[in-house]
């Protein structure tokens with residue numbers, strides 16, 4: 001794997017390997033079950049997860065990622081339930097079982113990563129995801145002393161139900177550092193989602209789909225902040241970008257991110273008060289692919 005780095009190559013390789021390992025290690029086991037006749041997901045902190053989470057946090061600090069894995073099972077359990085109830089409590093419940101397990105009523109649908117893999121990710125799913133992320137970003141949260149944010153907002157953590165055209169967010173074990181400004185936390189959630197998408201679609205699909213997502217999110221100031229994050233960093237923080245974008249080939253990643261940055265600049269220029277302007281979107285995104293291969 002190639003990375004642009006100013007760090008010594010041996011050290012870089014070590015950090016690279018650590019990052020890849022952290023990304024592939026699971027700290028939870030998730031299984032399907034039943035509770036009082038309702039389908040549930042049973043999520044349990046695995047033995048030894050505390051030290052893995054501790055290492056991951058060290059790595060995140062080195063990468064300047066501004067996120068923390070909740071290493072303490074009790075703390076994670078509480079946060080997972082708080083967020084689940086906050087976002088999905090209108091219809092679905094979550095509760096603790098023992099000291100290392102959370103049971104959540106299963107939300108209907110499939111996660112967006114699976115939809116993408118099977119070629120069934122459609123524009124309505126992306127739009128529903130964006131609407132739900134926006135809704136969640138406007139919910140006040142005591143722990144953040146301000147609006148809520150996810151911290152690990154990749155496509156696998158969004159479940160889309162086609163029959164209701166509704167997306168829901170899951171998986172709350174990573175938190176944004178509170179020192180980060182709200183708008184930056186929100187922009188980071190958008191960035192993580194797009195990093196997940198960038199290498200998994202064709203070059204022709206990338207701009208229409210990413211702009212469709214951002215258009216549905218529709219918060220100009222947050223999108224403006226996202227624009228400032230569209231610089232692939234050098235050195236160790238660049239490794240986290242690579243992991244987030246699934247080791248998308250460097251030149252391709254740079255090209256696509258640059259194209260998005262230019263499209264957002266054009267958006268802002270066309271109408272910096274309403275970047276949802278359909279004219280501007282049509283200008284930069286001629287056709288929106290209905291199906292992603």
Ligand SMILES: Nc1ncnc2c1ncn2[C@@H]1O[C@H](COP(=O)(O)OP(=O)(O)O)[C@@H](O)[C@H]1O
Pocket residue numbers: 026028030041043104105106107108110111156157159170171172
């Ligand atoms: N409450 C839920 N409703 C529906 N599917 C779920 C739920 N919880 C987990 N899943 C499924 O299990 C997968 C893994 O769960 P997640 O909470 O994201 O744990 P992990 O930490 O392993 O990513 C999700 O991508 C999703 O497909």
Ligand SMILES: [Mg+2]
Pocket residue numbers: 156157171
């Ligand atoms: Mg997950």
